[in-house]
Amino acid sequence: xxxxxxxxxxxxxxxxxxxxxxxxxxxxxxxxxxxxxxxxxxxxxxxxxxxxxxxxxxxxxxxxxxxxxxxxxxxxxxxxxxxxxxxxxxxxxxxxxxxxxxxxxxxxxxxxxxxxxxxxxxxxxxxxxxxxxxxxxxxxxxxxxxxxxxxxxxxxxxxxxxxxxxxxxxxxxxxxxxxxxxxxxxxxxxxxxxxxxxxxxxxxxxxxxxxxxxxxxxxxxxxxxxxxxxxxxxxxxxxxxxxxxxxxxxxxxxxxxxxxxxxxxxxxxxxxxxxxxxxxxxxxxxxxxxxxxxxxxxxxxxxxxxxxxxxxxxxxxxxxxxxxxxxxxxxxxxxxxxxxxxxxxxxxxxxxxxxxxxxxxxxxxxxxxxx
Amino acid sequence: xxxxxxxxxxxxxxxxxxxxxxxxxxxxxxxxxxxxxxxxxxxxxxxxxxxxxxxxxxxxxxxxxxxxxxxxxxxxxxxxxxxxxxxxxxxxxxxxxxxxxxxxxxxxxxxxxxxxxxxxxxxxxxxxxxxxxxxxxxxxxxxxxxxxxxxxxxxxxxxxxxxxxxxxxxxxxxxxxxxxxxxxxxxxxxxxxxxxxxxxxxxxxxxxxxxxxxxxxxxxxxxxxxxxxxxxxxxxxxxxxxxxxxxxxxxxxxxxxxxxxxxxxxxxxxxxxxxxxxxxxxxxxxxxxxxxxxxxxxxxxxxxxxxxxxxxxxxxxxxxxxxxxxxxxxxxxxxxxxxxxxxxxxxxxxxxxxxxxxxxxxxxxxxxxxxxxxxxxxx
Numbered sequence: 001x002x003x004x005x006x007x008x009x010x011x012x013x014x015x016x017x018x019x020x021x022x023x024x025x026x027x028x029x030x031x032x033x034x035x036x037x038x039x040x041x042x043x044x045x046x047x048x049x050x051x052x053x054x055x056x057x058x059x060x061x062x063x064x065x066x067x068x069x070x071x072x073x074x075x076x077x078x079x080x081x082x083x084x085x086x087x088x089x090x091x092x093x094x095x096x097x098x099x100x101x102x103x104x105x106x107x108x109x110x111x112x113x114x115x116x117x118x119x120x121x122x123x124x125x126x127x128x129x130x131x132x133x134x135x136x137x138x139x140x141x142x143x144x145x146x147x148x149x150x151x152x153x154x155x156x157x158x159x160x161x162x163x164x165x166x167x168x169x170x171x172x173x174x175x176x177x178x179x180x181x182x183x184x185x186x187x188x189x190x191x192x193x194x195x196x197x198x199x200x201x202x203x204x205x206x207x208x209x210x211x212x213x214x215x216x217x218x219x220x221x222x223x224x225x226x227x228x229x230x231x232x233x234x235x236x237x238x239x240x241x242x243x244x245x246x247x248x249x250x251x252x253x254x255x256x257x258x259x260x261x262x263x264x265x266x267x268x269x270x271x272x273x274x275x276x277x278x279x280x281x282x283x284x285x286x287x288x289x290x291x292x293x294x295x296x297x298x299x300x301x302x303x304x305x306x307x308x309x310x311x312x313x314x315x316x317x318x319x320x321x322x323x324x325x326x327x328x329x330x331x332x333x334x335x336x337x338x339x340x341x342x343x344x345x346x347x348x349x350x351x352x353x354x355x356x357x358x359x360x361x362x363x364x365x366x367x368x369x370x371x
Numbered sequence: 372x373x374x375x376x377x378x379x380x381x382x383x384x385x386x387x388x389x390x391x392x393x394x395x396x397x398x399x400x401x402x403x404x405x406x407x408x409x410x411x412x413x414x415x416x417x418x419x420x421x422x423x424x425x426x427x428x429x430x431x432x433x434x435x436x437x438x439x440x441x442x443x444x445x446x447x448x449x450x451x452x453x454x455x456x457x458x459x460x461x462x463x464x465x466x467x468x469x470x471x472x473x474x475x476x477x478x479x480x481x482x483x484x485x486x487x488x489x490x491x492x493x494x495x496x497x498x499x500x501x502x503x504x505x506x507x508x509x510x511x512x513x514x515x516x517x518x519x520x521x522x523x524x525x526x527x528x529x530x531x532x533x534x535x536x537x538x539x540x541x542x543x544x545x546x547x548x549x550x551x552x553x554x555x556x557x558x559x560x561x562x563x564x565x566x567x568x569x570x571x572x573x574x575x576x577x578x579x580x581x582x583x584x585x586x587x588x589x590x591x592x593x594x595x596x597x598x599x600x601x602x603x604x605x606x607x608x609x610x611x612x613x614x615x616x617x618x619x620x621x622x623x624x625x626x627x628x629x630x631x632x633x634x635x636x637x638x639x640x641x642x643x644x645x646x647x648x649x650x651x652x653x654x655x656x657x658x659x660x661x662x663x664x665x666x667x668x669x670x671x672x673x674x675x676x677x678x679x680x681x682x683x684x685x686x687x688x689x690x691x692x693x694x695x696x697x698x699x700x701x702x703x704x705x706x707x708x709x710x711x712x713x714x715x716x717x718x719x720x721x722x723x724x725x726x727x728x729x730x731x732x733x734x735x736x737x738x739x740x741x742x743x744x745x746x747x748x749x750x
Binding site: 073270272277287289291292297299309 | 405406407445631632634640641646647648649651653655656657658659660661662663665666667668669670671672675680684685
């Protein structure tokens with residue numbers, strides 16, 4: 001058992017994936033066919049021996065609570081460990097006030113009651129793998145007050161918009177956090193992953209509230225950089241954030257490349273998810289599948305290229321699917337041609353014979369929609 | 372949910388020696404089937420789906436993997452408060468030495484104390500090595516309606532093949548009048564599926580008597596059922612219609628897998644109302660590469676396909692390299708077909724590698740080739 005407990009934070013107001021967000025919080029977004037994004041932070045914690053994990057939710061908890069359940073599928077011991085689902089009680093519909101700080105304050109008692117002296121905080125909408133026990137060791141050895149994880153990217157003009165960037169001095173000391181407005185290609189993106197003592201965390205939460213009702217944890221950390229020893233640790237490997245629709249789509253599509261996927265998935269680092277008990281996928285004589293990631297339970301008679309297919313989908317004869325991210329239980333009818341789309345759960349496309357979006361601006365088909 | 376008052380006992384001790392190397396290290400019920408399953412998933416899932424709470428699994432031959440596999444009852448949802456899957460290997464007791472199970476009936480007799488702790492009204496006896504979907508609750512209803520002492524599930528088989536089975540001769544109402552084990556001249560085509568429902572109290576009496584009989588082979592088919600008929604008990608046949616397979620040989624195991632490629636296959640593993648549950652593995656969805664060509668295949672998660680796959684079933688974590696061809700074959704979990712290799716009409720055992728440019732199996736062979744050892748690549 002680690003010296004730390006985990007907090008999976010909800011996506012803040014800067015995260016906005018149009019379409020998908022209408023139905024569920026970012027952590028519950030389907031990812032790469034069989035996963036939900038939140039599987040990544042929770043699996044990272046579970047694999048790092050963190051067996052007390054608090055998951056915070058602020059809106060539409062249904063799909064997330066259903067997916068998380070008791071947490072047994074994350075390999076969290078059901079007696080010693082705990083997957084604790086916590087809600088904000090600020091449901092006035094005022095998103096501005098619905099900050100992570102407000103959620104931590106509402107549930108302060110649950111944080112106080114945890115035995116572990118350290119906390120590892122990770123976001124529910126970012127996709128990466130990281131060994132938090134190694135990060136915790138680094139943190140303790142360094143004597144820093146806060147250690148945060150960042151990733152150096154060269155695509156900050158198009159991606160990670162409105163996420164925080166990390167300004168570092170030469171010794172990897174954090175000077176401050178700053179919103180990424182897409183002004184430059186090369187930036188250090190904050191992975192919203194922090195390690196600190198539980199006591200300090202609680203102190204910061206209370207302090208933030210005093211300064212501003214709209215302060216987030218990132219705001220108070222940025223403001224505290226002068227008086228506290230805040231250090232950055234650089235993350236290597238695959239990193240993506242479902243911060244907007246295009247980023248969500250591109251993160252899925254990029255992982256169709258097996259080499260790219262090898263930077264995220266490692267044999268000794270399983271990513272757990274809830275099983276659906278679907279049978280293997282059936283390919284028929286007429287199927288034509290290339291360069292795709294396919295989940296179980298599908299029936300494929302048509303052609304599929306450069307796409308991600310969720311569980312239980314049907315691709316009918318003569319159908320053509322290209323550059324699509326398809327969520328579970330979607331049916332693509334006979335001779336239908338779809339291209340450059342995210343198709344949400346349970347959608348059925350049979351009457352519209354051609355639904356093609358521009359590659360630069362992928363389209364979205366609503367959940368349960370019939371076209 | 373309060374379930375039916377029936378406890379299931381699955382006989383899973385057999386080796387299945389005609390499956391050769393496949394059962395060198397695991398018992399037949401633990402053999403992989405259908406991409407992601409093991410054979411024993413079928414009776415266990417059937418139990419869970421039929422509202423049975425407590426299942427005893429009688430293991431004997433090479434049972435390490437099987438014991439640990441079935442012990443995780445949550446896989447089949449058999450982990451509610453009053454529910455469980457219990458592994459019952461032979462054991463040493465105060466009044467007898469460690470003894471193997473001498474027959475199907477003996478296996479139950481030796482665990483009569485287990486059954487007594489639950490004292491259910493009915494006992495369901497199942498075989499752990501058959502592939503089928505069946506609602507045992509329906510069978511129980513028929514058993515009750517007939518006011519039967521025992522009910523035996525039967526399946527119609529072609530009359531030509533009937534002499535290979537235990538055949539039930541019944542009257543118009545389905546009451547069994549005669550049981551013939553592998554008859555030379557079968558009078559009916561209703562073959563016993565080795566699935567029995569007994570009233571517990573009667574079964575208990577029969578088993579106790581059977582244990583004392585020095586001439587008994589302690590087998591349900593050979594001893595218990597004939598004795599019940601001799602005693603004039605009312606035994607009924609319950610006719611099952613649907614897919615049922617006892618995969619005894621490599622050919623039949625291969626065939627049962629190939630059956631899944633048929634779009635109208637009777638087993639229909641995709642039925643959402645009768646799912647077959649199995650181990651939850653943490654692998655990626657399957658990856659299909661840019662040069663892959665897949666026609667008529669059944670493929671599960673964890674596979675990575677860069678070559679050609681035709682008319683084949685690929686189990687968890689199978690790899691097919693660039694330019695490789697897999698035709699009319701069954702590839703068990705973790706099998707690897709390296710670049711340029713060709714596999715035809717073969718069953719490749721768990722984790723076996725077919726090296727670069729190697730050739731395995733033969734399109735014209737009478738029997739399916741079992742490839743249980745690494746095939747070296749061409750240098």
